[in-house]
Amino acid sequence: MEKLDAFFEKASGFVWGLPLLVLLIGGGIFLLIYSRFIPFKYFGHAIQVLRGKYDNAEDEGEITHFQALMTALSSTVGMGNIAGVAVAIAAGGPGAVFWMWVSGIVGMSTKFFTCSLAILYRGKDDSGQIQGGPMYFIMEGLGKSWKFLAVFFSLAGLIGALPVFNVNQLTQAVNDILLVPNGIAKSFSTDLIIGVFLAIITAIVVLGGLDRISKTASKLVPAMVVFYFIAVLIILFVNREVIPSYFKLIFTDAFAAENYKGDPLFGGVLGALIVLGIRRGAFSNEAGIGTAPMAHGATRTNQPIREGLVAMLGPFIDTLIVCTLTAMCILVTGVWQTSEANGVSLTAKAFSDAMPGFGTYILLVCIAIFSISSLFSYSYYGTKCLSFLIGTKYSHYYNYFYIASILLGATTSLALMINVIDTFFALMAIPTMLATLILAPKVMKRAKDYFKAL
Template structure:
């Protein structure tokens, strides 16, 4: 296990260097400036589209705008918001949250461009069914000569879709919140039982395809976000006098880096390491620029690519700017980030336990639904990648590989799983961002056409 941890740590470190930071953040800023801050100017219209005002059941696609967003959110609103934020703060201190905010603001623009492209350049799989996602907009938008980039995305997309972090942290939550406090000995056998239960639950849903996944996601995501939102607001209400202090500390520590380990410099200093750490955790949380969300949004029923881009850009707002910030404040105001050595979901559980009666059990409910919803969406992403590589008639084989990975994840150390996913996400971002930047003029042209026609319709 130690060798596995060392290998995945080296893999993550190799992937997350300066070139990727420039591509992910610099590329996102480039898109934001080129679009003249479009995501922020049309938030109201994006919400109207999400509410179904422009839905047309005759449009090509499989699912509604709302179901596309909830399917995408069910993969991002998960352990990235509970375990990912806790990991960001336990390693980097409060300032890490600020750089997660930066990744979300930049990510709004990235998601707008990538998801608009997912509809603008939809392709067809070997069955002749319409599909969207980076592998398709690379081929359809840039041409067949760019197929190696599409293959690169699909290979790492299959690995990035494996539910290893979600399962690992759900197992840790069950162990720390339910089993250990009640005197149950945690062992390989108990972890295996948890994995087998998850295998059964996941199999029932994912073998039903995108329609069943989107139906579950559209019901689970809004309710689980609401429950989590209410619980954290109660915690913040109990510690209301601490909230302004820690909001201020998030901003000041983002540039002071007082809580980041001094032995891990990047770009010549500790601040550079903190920025990289925050951006990495932000990518883990909202997945902007990685290419997962365009696969869900590419299945939306719409004839207007821009509409799906607008809906997609709401993802980082909900996911990182709202849900992750709430988690961070709950951890900070309760003080558990300084009084415990817990990490991941256990740190968030400590905050809930300290602030609420039976708080850790209420969090357990959220963790379960966050994890299960993520399990469902990621399986869809993986099957789409395998379908692109070897044909739609063989995509179901991925589900068997996916189900087996649940067992592996439940019996493997947390650090190894996080490092593995971090590294794989990096290699998904490279083809996605390169293609998006090259195709940005096409999105801008389509945006001008759409908003010009929208003005004519209103007048």
Template sequence: MEQLNLLSEKFSSLAWGIPLIVLLIGGGLYLLLISRFLPFRFFGHAIQVLRGLYDDPNDPGEISHFKALTTALSSTIGMGNIAGVALAISVGGPGAMFWMWISAIVGMSTKFFTSTLAIMYRGKDSNGDLQGGPMYFIREGLVKNWKFLAIMFSVFGMLGALPVVNVNQLKQAINDIILIPNGVEVSTSTNLIIAGVLVIITSIVILGGLKRISNIASKLVPSMVILYFILVLIILALNYTEVPKYFLMIFTDAFEANSLDTESHKDVIGGVLGALILLGIKRGAFSNEAGIGTAPMAHGAAKTNEPVREGLVAMLGPVIDTLIVCTLTAMAILVTGVWETTSGNGVTLTASAFQDAMPGYGQYLLMICVFIFSISSLFSYAYYGTKCMSFLIGADKKHYYNYIYILSIVLAATVPFNTVINFIDGIFAFMAIPTMLATILLAPRVVKEIKAYRTRLKNT
């Protein structure tokens, strides 16, 4: 198991080099500039679209703007917000959150472009059904010489959609919060039982297809965000004297990197500060997936004939996911002080914060959120994986992915957290390469579509 962990760590380090950072952040800034900061200027209009003011049931697609966003959020609002943030702070301290914010702000522009393209260049699968996502806008929008990027995205997309982090951390939460405190001895067989229950629940939902997934996500996502929001506000209220101090520390520590383990990051290009920036961007990408390419697969199924509208809805994802939910998690961990007093990371660290603020019941309330977050993510990722397999070998064979998916649930329950997070980090990096390259190449066409949409909007 130690060898597997070292291998996954090297894989992640190799994938997350300087070229990828330039592609993700530099590419995102380029998109933001050529759109003249449209995601921020049209924020109010995006809310109107999300509320359904422009919905037309006769438009092509499968689901509404709202359901497309909640389906995408059900995969991004999950363990990235609870375990990912906790891992970032346990390794990099408060300053890591600042670079997650930067990743999210730039990611708003990236999500706008990728999801607009997902509607502009929807293609048909082997069954003749309309589909969206990076592999389709690469195939439909670029010349045939670039098709290898679509294949690359789909291959890594099948791996990136495996729910290994969510399952691993849900298993850890059940063990740490429910089983161990009540005297239950945790073993491999216990973890396999947890995996078995998750397999049954997931199978019932994913076999129902996108409409069942989107219906469940549209009910679970808003309620889980509200519940989590209320719980963290209670923690912040109980520790209100610490809030200003740690909120300020997010900014100051972002450039000083006082809390980063300098020994383990001394060989990183850019020094300690470079390591902290890399950590924040990596965790930000894991949290909101901007530039990775999964969300456009959900947004590409939206009922609309206006690509820009879905792009505007998609850009709200990083706002909700990282700027709000991840910040709440970070502040809960920081103000309770558990990041300095406990050795845990991932969901265990977040659970410590809830238990510290609300002894006796705090961690159980978190368990409710963790369960809902994880389950909803399991549903959405299965949809992404089947779409990738459908593109590669045909829509009539996409159901085979469900067997791989279910097997990964069992494996994730028995593998260490560091192994699965490094594996997914590396896979996400290789998904981002084709997504960002194609998006940058097609960006001028999106800008042209923006101008056309603004003209149509003025004439209505």
């Protein structure tokens, strides 16, 4: 395990180098400017689409706009928002939050383009079913000569879609909040029992297919965001006098990088802080990675731009709202300076300090719902990748591999799980962003026509 950990630490550092940063953030900024900020101007229209004003049962697809966004959000609004933010602040200080925001704003534009393409260039699988996602818009939009890029994405997606980080952090939370305080020592056995329990719950939902996943997600996600929002507001109210100073510190520390604890990059700690914030932001909202287009590609609509606008709301909810709430909790309670904890344990410390006695239990409920809903969506992404590679007849085998990986995530280290997912997310981003940048003019042509008609 130590050798594996060292390998993926090096692999993660290598793939998240300057070229990928330029592709993911530089490409996102290009799309932002290239679109002339048009998607942002129609934010209100996006909410109308989400509410079902333009739903048409006659359109091709499997699920509604709302179900598509909730399926995508159930994978992004998860442990990245609770544990990922804590990892970023523990390593980079308050300034890391600013670069997560940058990732979120740029990600809104990226999601607009990638998810518009998911509808614009839907393909058919070997069973004749309409499908969307990077592998299909690469094949349909760029042609069969680019198939190697679609295959590369799908292979990386088989590992990138595994739920190992979510499971790892949920297991850690159950140990820290529920078992250890009640005299049950953390051990391999307790981790394995938690893993088996999660595997059973996941199996019940994911073996039911997209319809069950989307319906479950559309009920869980809105409820969990509201519940978490209320819990965090209580913590912020208790510490209201220090909120302005810490909010200011996010901006000043973003360029001073005085609290960064890792190795310098690109000749200094600021470069390393930027990469840290972007990586954690990308892990949180998954913009440019290519997972969300697979969910949005199944939407019942014939209007690509409409789905792009709905998808754009994802990073706004995920990074600019939920991640900010977690970050402010950790900052205003001061645990980022007084505790050696990392990941979900650091967020739990913030809840415990602000609401002694019951705060950690509130967080545990949030974590459980966040994590379990994420488990459902990721299985759908991996299944789609496998069905593209070897056919729909064999795609269900991925679910068994996926469920087995839950046991691995529950019983291994946080560092290894972060590095594995970071590595494969980076590999998924390369074909997704390359194809999106090449096909961006096609999206803008459709966008101009759509907004003109509107």
